[in-house]
Amino acid sequence: MRCGFCGYEFKEEEGIQGCKNCPMTSGCKMVKCPRCNYENAPEPLLVKGIKKLFKKKEH
């Protein structure tokens, strides 16, 4: 995924799952950018599927 703030690309697993101690919800799914700490919403599966389709077309 790509950080919406600084454009840094990283895997969701590499992102900082920062909201585990969030008092509002028990573990929201925001992923923090390891570079700038911006909270990104995880990519929906639908978006991932579309990206795969595009990759197949490119190659």
Ligand SMILES: [Zn+2]
């Ligand atoms: Zn960032």
